[in-house]
Amino acid sequence: MIQFREVTKTFGSRTAVNKVSFDIDKPMMVGIIGRSGAGKSTLLRMINRLTPATSGQILFEDRNILGLKGGMMRRWQRDCAMVFQQFNLVPRLDVVTNVMLGRLNGHGTFKSLFNIFGEDDVRTALTALDRLGIVQEATKRAEELSGGQQQRVAIARALMQDPHMILADEPIASLDPMNAKIVMDALREIHERDNKIVVCNLHTLDTARNYCDRVIGMRDGFLVFDGTPDELTTDAAREIYGANESFNEAATSTAIDAGQSGSQESAGAMTPAAAAV
Numbered sequence: 001m002i003q004f005r006e007v008t009k010t011f012g013s014r015t016a017v018n019k020v021s022f023d024i025d026k027p028m029m030v031g032i033i034g035r036s037g038a039g040k041s042t043l044l045r046m047i048n049r050l051t052p053a054t055s056g057q058i059l060f061e062d063r064n065i066l067g068l069k070g071g072m073m074r075r076w077q078r079d080c081a082m083v084f085q086q087f088n089l090v091p092r093l094d095v096v097t098n099v100m101l102g103r104l105n106g107h108g109t110f111k112s113l114f115n116i117f118g119e120d121d122v123r124t125a126l127t128a129l130d131r132l133g134i135v136q137e138a139t140k141r142a143e144e145l146s147g148g149q150q151q152r153v154a155i156a157r158a159l160m161q162d163p164h165m166i167l168a169d170e171p172i173a174s175l176d177p178m179n180a181k182i183v184m185d186a187l188r189e190i191h192e193r194d195n196k197i198v199v200c201n202l203h204t205l206d207t208a209r210n211y212c213d214r215v216i217g218m219r220d221g222f223l224v225f226d227g228t229p230d231e232l233t234t235d236a237a238r239e240i241y242g243a244n245e246s247f248n249e250a251a252t253s254t255a256i257d258a259g260q261s262g263s264q265e266s267a268g269a270m271t272p273a274a275a276a277v
């Protein structure tokens with residue numbers, strides 16, 4: 001479905017992504033992990049052309065999407081919806097309008113400029129919000145919602161684009177553990193029910209293990225791991241994070257009990273058991 005061929009991005013003398021090649025040949029949930037600065041965001045942003053690649057190819061159904069221009073590029077950007085850490089909603093607009101903004105690329109310029117949505121758009125937006133369990137918030141301003149609710153609105157907006165795939169750039173990094181679980185469950189559900197590719201940058205090993213079918217590890221711009229959650233052993237994690245023998249997985253964990261195993265960097269809770277309480 002999508003093939004990466006020696007994809008490279010340089011910023012001046014810094015190579016953020018270095019000749020990365022891999023294929024995603026069927027709908028799956030892929031987690032990209034690695035320490036800060038490893039190149040995860042840059043890789044994701046190159047897929048939907050927010051960041052231009054320096055060299056290489058990204059083929060979707062045998063077409064190099066890095067060469068698309070104008071309307072074809074906008075169409076591609078609609079096909080791979082992004083979800084961001086900071087939600088990127090319009091705070092003063094109501095929730096349902098925020099969701100409908102996902103349709104803008106599909107409307108003509110006039111409609112886009114004047115923000116005109118039809119009944120059909122409203123109905124689809126409400127259906128998406130209902131699916132995310134927040135339809136009751138539809139008329140509130142986005143800024144009135146909690147972070148977890150806002151991220152669900154952002155996911156509903158992504159669904160409104162009816163994309164081929166969802167690219168989520170650290171979607172839970174700003175959320176408390178309970179909301180992180182709700183958001184990851186929602187992304188997983190979209191993959192399973194709609195059979196879509198979901199690619200998710202994650203800071204935490206346990207989240208990648210719990211939710212993803214496949215984990216890609218990046219280090220200093222290179223792809224250094226590509227395997228199943230089972231193959232992501234502590235040794236493999238050490239390789240990805242560039243840690244020595246004292247590497248402690250809890251330092252990359254969001255699990256509620258992670259702090260008890262010695263890490264001061266633990267972000268809180270997210271094991272399914274904990275979140276189910």
Ligand SMILES: Nc1ncnc2c1ncn2[C@@H]1O[C@H](COP(=O)(O)OP(=O)(O)OP(=O)(O)O)[C@@H](O)[C@H]1O
Nearest residue numbers: 011014015016034035036037038039040041042043
């Ligand atoms: N617009 C930019 N201009 C210059 N350098 C950049 C730019 N964007 C990213 N970089 C550099 O590219 C490298 C990879 O950054 P990137 O944001 O992709 O890493 P990351 O793994 O997503 O990190 P984090 O987890 O902190 O978001 C870093 O060295 C970063 O400083």
